[in-house]
Amino acid sequence: MEKLQKALERARLQRQAILAEQAAAGPGPSEGHADDRKTITYRETRVVPTLERSLSERRIVSGTFQEELSDTFRMLRTQVLARLAAEGHTTLAITSAERGEGKSLTAVNLATSVALDPRHTVLLVDADLRRPSLHRYFGISTELGLADYLIDDKPLARCLVNPGVPRLVLLPAGRALRESSEVLSSPKMARLAQELKARYPDRIVIYDLAPLLRSSDALTVLPYVEAILLVTQEGTTKKSDVIRALELLQAFHVIGTVLNRSSEKVSSYY
Numbered sequence: 001m002e003k004l005q006k007a008l009e010r011a012r013l014q015r016q017a018i019l020a021e022q023a024a025a026g027p028g029p030s031e032g033h034a035d036d037r038k039t040i041t042y043r044e045t046r047v048v049p050t051l052e053r054s055l056s057e058r059r060i061v062s063g064t065f066q067e068e069l070s071d072t073f074r075m076l077r078t079q080v081l082a083r084l085a086a087e088g089h090t091t092l093a094i095t096s097a098e099r100g101e102g103k104s105l106t107a108v109n110l111a112t113s114v115a116l117d118p119r120h121t122v123l124l125v126d127a128d129l130r131r132p133s134l135h136r137y138f139g140i141s142t143e144l145g146l147a148d149y150l151i152d153d154k155p156l157a158r159c160l161v162n163p164g165v166p167r168l169v170l171l172p173a174g175r176a177l178r179e180s181s182e183v184l185s186s187p188k189m190a191r192l193a194q195e196l197k198a199r200y201p202d203r204i205v206i207y208d209l210a211p212l213l214r215s216s217d218a219l220t221v222l223p224y225v226e227a228i229l230l231v232t233q234e235g236t237t238k239k240s241d242v243i244r245a246l247e248l249l250q251a252f253h254v255i256g257t258v259l260n261r262s263s264e265k266v267s268s269y270y
């Protein structure tokens with residue numbers, strides 16, 4: 001826990017520094033895709049078409065299948081977008097206390113649901129560099145991603161993928177790292193987060209994070225985002241873990257919680 005406290009203190013200081021910098025910062029360099037909201041031509045971003053049915057099999061919302069799931073995420077989308085808009089925010093992180101509580105599936109479904117609304121574009125970032133998974137949800141074999149950009153200076157445009165969902169761009173993690181905290185706390189990551197936010201001011205950027213109580217990775221990324229969703233899993237997440245997680249999140253802006261695998265009907269899912 002002492003390690004997490006130190007990470008928390010670092011995160012607080014970092015957040016203050018970032019807010020000060022953001023006040024003075026301008027837009028960052030292009031990441032290589034044209035974006036006019038309704039019709040998007042991906043010039044440099046790799047496009048990997050995904051079959052709707054295969055998305056559906058992985059419990060990902062799509063236009064045709066999984067109606068109940070789509071409704072659920074439309075409701076979450078409405079609430080999240082309203083909250084972000086009211087506060088003038090565009091960056092959101094998804095985290096949870098422990099492993100396997102549904103962070104990544106929530107991130108994928110929320111991002112897809114927002115992108116299915118033609119008024120929005122979305123960038124989904126796999127910032128769980130220890131246990132990356134977003135590419136698998138889209139059935140993509142990733143070659144390059146965030147880790148390769150941060151460590152090997154690979155061009156960002158070569159890391160981005162359009163997974164066949166219009167208006168959605170994925171920045172996969174790339175190769176998995178064992179020591180990811182240092183990479184995530186590097187100045188290059190801080191600059192990237194600023195660029196991703198500033199490049200298209202009304203694009204929603206969603207970060208899928210590591211669990212809060214396992215390492216300092218999530219706390220390292222949280223200073224770069226404006227809002228947080230905390231995922232819990234019915235019947236699995238311990239109350240004591242939620243309390244510890246919320247303590248760690250005190251310095252940040254939690255806009256809501258998601259109760260995953262809820263036994264209740266859609267209307268009370270969240």
Ligand SMILES: Nc1ncnc2c1ncn2[C@@H]1O[C@H](COP(=O)(O)OP(=O)(O)OP(=O)(O)O)[C@@H](O)[C@H]1O
Pocket residue numbers: 058059096098099100101102103104105106128131133210211260261262
């Ligand atoms: N509501 C759900 N219904 C059915 N399966 C689910 C649900 N939520 C998550 N799962 C499954 O549980 C597993 C863990 O989900 P997910 O990858 O979203 O968790 P996570 O919190 O990101 O895990 P990690 O901490 O390892 O990153 C996956 O196989 C996912 O498909």
Ligand SMILES: [Mg+2]
Pocket residue numbers: 103104105128131133208209
């Ligand atoms: Mg995950």
